[in-house]
Amino acid sequence: MSSQAFQKVYTKLTNITKATVSLTAKDVGYDEMAVVNGRMAQVVKIVGDQVVLQVFSGTEGIPTNAEVTFLGNPPQLKVSDELSGRFFNAYGHPIDGGPEIEGEIREIGGPSVNPVRREQPSQLIATGIAGIDLNNSLVSGQKIPFFADSDQPYNQVMANVALRAKADKIILGGMGLSNDDYLFFKQVFDNAGALDRIVSFVNTTEDPPVERLLVPDMALTAAEYFAVDKDESVLVLLTDMTLFADALSIVSNRMDQIPSKDSMPGSLYSDLARIYEKAVQFPSGGSITIVAVTTLSGGDITHAIPDNTGYITEGQLFLRRDTDIGKVIVDPFRSLSRLKQLVIGEQTREDHPQVMNAAVRLYADAANARTKLDNGFDLTDYDERTLDFAKAYSEKLLAIDVNVDTDTMLDIGWELFGKHFSKAEVGLKKEMVDKYWKE
């Protein structure tokens, strides 16, 4: 970025660490952006006339006489309809070879929505994936992550969800994406002919990790533009939030902060909440829905990153390989959509809540039967039937390659109940059984 005329140029650094440089400077605002020898930096601490700058790409090779100019503003993004179909880096500069876009300048990481001005999320987002629509329905204005091990096809599932979700705009915030995954998204969106409703902010593994910290705010600033100014429904995809949190811990470590659980900064909860809480249903009709990815290490959800995420988001979706059917399924036990209560049985058929719960309960019985089997005990007739049911349930409903509408999912559910169980064993409300039971 070139410096403007009459800007004061500082040339004497007083301190250099791996991530920060300090200098004596006046009239500098907190959070303000700066350029240090051509590298982007941000004010992270002011003590008297000493200003500490975090240099996003690291300080390797920066001399004490480096040129420092302050830009006079916090990180910002130009917003307009020209964003559509474009790919940007973490600073909001095009990386697709196209021209810089024109538009109104907005600070990123802006203020929160007044909670009394929020609308209650109420629009079902259908994905066709029964593991989601039947058991964990998504609602516009919701925020929900996939909890997945790094070998699972979370980016593919997320791309599917995004394309089927009928959103006006899809905004991809890629953090530490491998170049291959970046190209994957580009290709999938392109093939679907959806590129014109997609905006992408991408930090790949080739870019400095600390730059990632800007990506969610960039993506959400663009999202707010479309949701507030244009009243559009916007779906924001953030992948991978674990790498975002890792970048936070790198910064906090270099700033000598006392780490809390799992070497994460003590402010991790607030840092993540600030991002996820941008998901909102506006009264004007626009909405921001966030679907994120949090990769786990070895399925451990007690690690500080998934743990704090779980407390912030409105549920989580777990992917798991079901060895019985050889497919990846959405785990019905550990997945949860907290907002599903707002739409199931209301925007979907009345029997939805009951079918959903009964199926999961019977699936749990199957899990118990399996434990018995593994421990070498005899199975009862009921146990056998639950196992058969579980396999069919996995295959026909939980697998991520299922793509049917919700009524069909419910019909399949009743079919499976009727095939494997008696009415008493399923234990549903009598009115529902009378109406929907299939022998």
Added chain:
Amino acid sequence: MEKNDKTTGTVSGIIANLVVVDVDGPVGQNEICFIAHGKERLMAEVIKVTGDQAYVQVFESTRGLRPGSKVDFEGHMLEVTLGPGMLSRNYDGLQNDLDKMEGVFLKRGDYTDPLNREQKWSFKPLLEKGAEVIAGDWLGEVEENQMPHRIMVPFKLEGVYTIKSIVGEGEYTVDEEIAVIEDKDGNSVSVNMVQKWPVKVPIKTHKEKPRPFKLLETGVRCIDTLNPITEGGTGFIPGPFGTGKTVLQHAISKQAEADIVIIAACGERANEVVEIFKEFPELDDPRTGRKLIERTTIIANTSNMPVAAREASVYTAMTLGEYYRAMGLKVLLMADSTSRWAQALREMSNRLEELPGPDAFPMDLSAIISNFYSRAGYVYLNNDKTGSITFIGTVSPAGGNLKEPVTENTRKAARCFYGLSQDRADSKRYPAIDPIDSYSKYLEYPELQKSLQKNMGEHWLDNVLKAKDILFSGKEADEQINILGDDGVPIDFHQRFWKAELIDFVVLQQDAFDKIDASTPLERQKYMLEKVLNIADTAFEFKNFEQVGDFFKRLINQLKQMNYSEFESEKFKTFEKELEEMLREFAVETKEEAQAV
């Protein structure tokens, strides 16, 4: 901290929301100040003083703030404004009225009046000229949402005062003088309907705080029946995410038998608060027929709102609670979640570079939590009337580990423990309160035992203990069955296991989203517990263990249909009759009786 000349200062350092201010005069710990930033004034609180530098935590974002900015110190701690008109309002953690703020987004430095200054209240005096009063005495009352709202002698006054004059019945705004009182030295004080109070200082206008002795009905069976909370009691709900903390808290706040409900949404999801905003104006309070929102005040400082105000939010809520308690009302205070408050303390302690305690929390976390919980309680006021604050906080243990500092320290402070279990949540057994690990210390209080005996019948306590024993014995049987196999244990083990399941499914599990099942009045709880225990007492005869499971599943299904039906309705009675028939199938005595006939 009264001062004539206000202290001022200039900003000299900024690290996130911690700002260092060079001051020109005296400052107090926890004193409030305002930092000028352009046209905005950012509110902050002093948290440390070193020499002539004050460290303040700013209740707002400090983005763009520059050294050299002017700071004005206010001479008082963080205060709330108390007066009629606080019910049905939505405040932020600093008691700003959120509805009065303009625009969709929160604006920095936007502080709004918590009260309506124009509204007229019809005041009725309760005392006459010449009466001697002390702080907290009721001078008169107005009606707030059909509830008596007492206008009290300001809490800050010390010693005995005499009423010099008091206005008659009539319409007054909160700022109009309603009485003049005079101390023994002849200094007179003008009293209106508004007073201010620092949130971190407990309001103590009561004369006695006895041990709680009255059950507080919540309509949640596994609380009321198994581990009851008392009026003026304290409880906490720890649970990993996804185990239903918030659903449970909402259920309690909707159903509990309280005059006033204050909900502090502290660092949690905004959409959950929106749910309250939308639902409470629609829902009826079953006891009074009024809308729930009329008895409710919401303090919303959601997770994306400034962290420092999050800490303040629970104190703001408690102070509002104490104010209503001093009027002789029954207050239920809910905070979701106290862990977020502890985290706010941790963030600041870290920025202050204090030596950390366990998990980087501040060392005095335990004392802070205990102090806070001790502000709840049942009280006798000076006029012998009673009031109470029942406090239930949720805790979000990191990694679901109940040994983490916030849970551990809360356990020391709260008397009821409603532990939510991941296993129960996974198998959709809601509310996921673990029946074995959870406890209510109040059950051991002779005071409560006496009142239970009086209100719930002689056998109630024994029945409750029996239900607990059956649950425990069922758990043991389950473990044995899992180790030895279905065939490896006597059929009796299966009966024990299924009797526990019966209690689990019929008493403990409750559908918070079903109109009827969501809330169970005590009378119905008593009826169903007796029903279930009768079944547990019945001797059955089975040929094999499979019969046991099949039979009990049918029983459970039948009893659940009863739970879903209006109490004592035709439908309910039909299900009950069918149940009795089912029971005869395997019951031992009835067979013998039949043979005898």
